[in-house]
Amino acid sequence: MKEKELRRSQAVLPIGTVMKLTNLSARQIRYYEEQGLVIPERNEGNRRMYSLNDIDKLLEIKDFLADGINMAGIKRIYEEQAQKEAQKQAQRSKPLTDEDVRRILRDEFINVSGLSKNDGFSFRNNRNL
DNA sequence: ATTCTGACA
DNA sequence: TGTCAGAA
Structure with a gap:
């Protein structure tokens, strides 16, 4: 039951994929990072790499915002x-x-x-x- | 082609 | 939040 957690925290998604999966703009995704929420890893080329947990976190943030928070x-x-x-x-x-x-x-x-x-x-x- | 940072006509 | 520039 721990191998699964490892996979979910594996940062393998570039921001482009995250945009499609969350329907959030790159601007928004980067802004939430500036605010200290969802800090992605960086690859060799300084590119942001997100994990499935990050995706969930972003979707959660999206819901909070939709609820007026x-x-x-x-x-x-x-x-x-x-x-x-x-x-x-x-x-x-x-x-x-x-x-x-x-x-x-x-x-x-x-x-x-x-x-x-x-x-x-x-x-x-x-x-x- | 994709993403990054910084800036705002 | 959108969008454009210049660089990687």
């Missing part, structure tokens, strides 16, 4: 998404909190004692275990 608004949308993703990344690399440790220890104890997660009280009343 301006450049500033679109930038905000992507900035917010970037921030949320960044927080998820940070959460992944965070060490276990005290709460996490307590939960893990409790679950482990339940396993060793042979109790199920919902009969915590029966333990106290069941001396012969």
Whole structure:
């Protein structure tokens, strides 16, 4: 499931093809780049090369614009998404909190004692275990 | 032939 | 955003 992502991010399309696929003018496509949205790769000859993901991004921008959202608004949308993703990344690399440790220890104890997660009280009343 | 950057009659 | 110029 990762080979597919690689292909989608492969920049192999020249701006001419992108124009036909998105029905956007070269002027618009380059302008969106100036605004920091959809930054294509450059080949040996400084020509812009786009990936399928770039195409999707451009079509998405096109829809936002059609819905009356301006450049500033679109930038905000992507900035917010970037921030949320960044927080998820940070959460992944965070060490276990005290709460996490307590939960893990409790679950482990339940396993060793042979109790199920919902009969915590029966333990106290069941001396012969 | 295609694309790039810069500029605006 | 369109369009034209001069270069790659």
